[in-house]
Amino acid sequence: MNNKYKTLLIVIVILAIIAIGYLSYVRYQESKLGPVSYESFKRAEENGKTFLENKEVGLKFEVPEGWKTNYVFGWTSLSMQSEDFKVFNEKNYPIPEKGCWINVVAEKQYLGKEDAEYLDAIELINDSEYLSSQNTDNNKYEVYYLDSIESIKSNILIDQNKDNQGNYISVEVPYNNIYYSFETHLFGQDKEKCQEEFNNFLKTISIKKK
Numbered sequence: 001m002n003n004k005y006k007t008l009l010i011v012i013v014i015l016a017i018i019a020i021g022y023l024s025y026v027r028y029q030e031s032k033l034g035p036v037s038y039e040s041f042k043r044a045e046e047n048g049k050t051f052l053e054n055k056e057v058g059l060k061f062e063v064p065e066g067w068k069t070n071y072v073f074g075w076t077s078l079s080m081q082s083e084d085f086k087v088f089n090e091k092n093y094p095i096p097e098k099g100c101w102i103n104v105v106a107e108k109q110y111l112g113k114e115d116a117e118y119l120d121a122i123e124l125i126n127d128s129e130y131l132s133s134q135n136t137d138n139n140k141y142e143v144y145y146l147d148s149i150e151s152i153k154s155n156i157l158i159d160q161n162k163d164n165q166g167n168y169i170s171v172e173v174p175y176n177n178i179y180y181s182f183e184t185h186l187f188g189q190d191k192e193k194c195q196e197e198f199n200n201f202l203k204t205i206s207i208k209k210k
Contacts, residue, residue: 034107035107041053064080098190101194102182102197103183104180105179111177138159147205166188168184
């Protein structure tokens, strides 16, 4: 085999190695898509208060006193419920008949694979006309500052029937290629209490700045 063919073979082998390495990297990144896991949050006690922290996504918050934390949905990171939480019925989980519920999502975004929620939240923040166009009598959207970061807060009326009407409230934070979402359902006999609990919870959230 002359030097010309040896050189060509070496180039082909190098390109093959690069291609394999790139595909492996892409598969690795794709395997990490989706919300960070419940298990990746670390629990800590500070001054008699319970905090959960995930350093991978730079998120820390306080767990309301006496609340339980668990993993419920495939599209979420974790959920929290008050001790007296009771669902309206199993088909409507997590709509409460009694007690309160808060859901937390934290999801890394990768260039070219950003979720629609992440991109839509950015557009709502940056385009006031688009934001205004989403508002109706039942759906309210506004720019909200969570830990000094621009986010979108939505308040959506959910009218299941005359005996079970409530609001879905969420705060979506598209920041530093991470999508954070914090949400609650205000239904049942403890609506006002749960609204206050959610507002207080939002004040405890800390997101690592760039």
